[in-house]
Amino acid sequence: MRVMLVSMPFANLRWGSLALGLLKSALQERGIGCDVAYLNFDLAERIGLELYHWIADSFAFVLGGERLFARELFGPQLPDDDRYWQEVLAVADPRLGHQEREDYLRVAGEVRPFLDDCARAIDWSHYAVVGFTASFQQTLASLCLADRIKRVCPATKVLLGGAACQGPMGVALLRQFPQLDYVFLGEADVAMPMLVAQLAQGRVGRLPPGVAGRENIAFLENAASSGGTIIKQDSTGREDTAIFGSVATATDGRRCFDAAISGSEASAASAQSTPSAAGRKQETAQIQQPEAAPEGSLPAGAIDNSVLVTDLDALPYPNFDDYFARLQRSPLRGQIEPMLFFETSRGCWWGQKHQCAFCGLNGPQLHFRSKSPGRALAELEHLVRRYGVRKANSADNVLDIRYLDTLMPRLADSGLALEFVYELKTNLSRRQVEQLVRAGLRAAQLGVETFSTSILRQIGKGATAAQNIQALKWFTALGVEVKWNLLYGFPGEDPHQYADLARLLPLLYHLAPPVAVGRVRVDRFSPYFRDPLRFGITNVRPHRAFGFVYPFAESVLWDLAYYFEYDYHDRRDPLRYAGPLIAAAETWQQLAGTVALHGFDRPDGVLLVTDTRPVAQQFQWRLAGAERAVYLFCDTARSWQSICRFVTELPPSDRLGQQQLEQLLDRWIAGGIMLHIDDRYLSLATLAPGLQDDRRT
């Protein structure tokens, strides 16, 4: 038996699919041959890199890429292009004009020949199993090609997995699309090789955990409609085990996964026990449904009993051979700088305790697991050696904070010269930021969201406005490319804060601006989605774009959608009060990189702070002695008391009285080079490396 794994548009062209790379390795370990087809390149080569990136990057939340393939799959069953343009795309981005519309339709015209070529270019009959990975904006393209494959090779088993298939979305996809045989409702590391092995032996009696197939779809839907808890026991004979396999059967002895059934902390804890003990344990997957869901839709949470890999060290190294071979063959290779896609953890250590209100990582997926530092380093060394690439992007939701003292120093000393990207929370110290940069961090996705501490508290973000600003400042100062989003319209937020926020932003124009500014979304699996009334959210409904991609009833769209629209219980319109903030953010984006507030030491020991922001009150500030010391001390946000203590420790000639100190801080605040926020004083200038006072950070 041979397996083909497929990555369709609009997957990123700069790296291979981590999911497919891991599955290829897992299959190879079982002696099952596997190829990976990066057909996303084929479309990019047809339409050009610029248009490909435009669709991939600009339209994800309004399903622009999905709509291109939906037109092919459903034709006139869908509302026409005019309506899609006017009711979805033009609403999302009013700047889209005639040329953009022409470009979009030009790409639409390439979809059918692209799919025809995909169907012809590969001898699909050579493969007993074809598996597609569907992150967002890959689902419809996968369904289109799966349809063509099934028409010529009806016996080929078609599998679908990935973020777009989690829980009810996967069950609904299986129900609606006969070209699919099996869908993975969660992590597929264990289930997929098991299922393929079963298919190779020609017997699929009991499906591995987390797999939806024609065999169990009625069970899944019945469980949904009968009140919401799937109960699964081990092989002692309960009827449900005829439908899903158990952890005990999931562990086949060839690779000892430390595996748990997802769905509750208790069951995750059972992963620490032996397979047989875990097998004796009753496991439950709690199903939750938001109040607004229509009759007949599936549970919102987990009809997902997929096996979570709790020991990430047990995973194989991902195999990206097919990606690099395809890149080498591509006429676009000169325009694409490849990166390694790696993961050192799954889930979120913060969200496991306090999930951010808007975050769509669902319960089981939040369960935090990370690789041991030694294993993570060995994997990176392996990937660099094998592919000769020294730029890497992490798939982690958030950096394992323990790595700051373990993996990062080892990476810095490794001689690997790896340059990498991570997603980070902002509650870092300057030393930690420097440690990351020493290790090779060159770009970061920062979880900023807003500069209001009260909103950050409301959404459970676990950081303050001062931490957000100082993290932005340090990363900017150290030359790290920073990406972050500015959100507004959080349910329950106090509108009066927005005038202050709009006044604050011009003080930050020397820092990295937000990549995007937008109203906060309601995503499936988020606390907003699970419990909308608690947050003052009403009328939750699938984002309107889903009705332009799937010609199905509202209850089915509910199951397929990941993004949702909503109203506020108090009927507010955030645009009424967020307008000045949005305008200030747009100015920030326009000014990016053209203005500075930067401090460096002159040879005579004077700290020279140069200010070219539009709000600058003076071009240069010369700070010497105590002034220099206090300004550097406040590179980290400081309380009044700690500044007073600091001043008493200065040499007697530099000491300041309380009144002098107060006047000094007030002068800096009035001059816009210091911020008083969260009852802390924070110097705003980016500082040349090595300049900050780090005695107390």
Ligand code: SF4
């Ligand atoms: S938004 Fe980030 S920090 Fe918050 S729960 Fe989600 S992954 Fe974790």
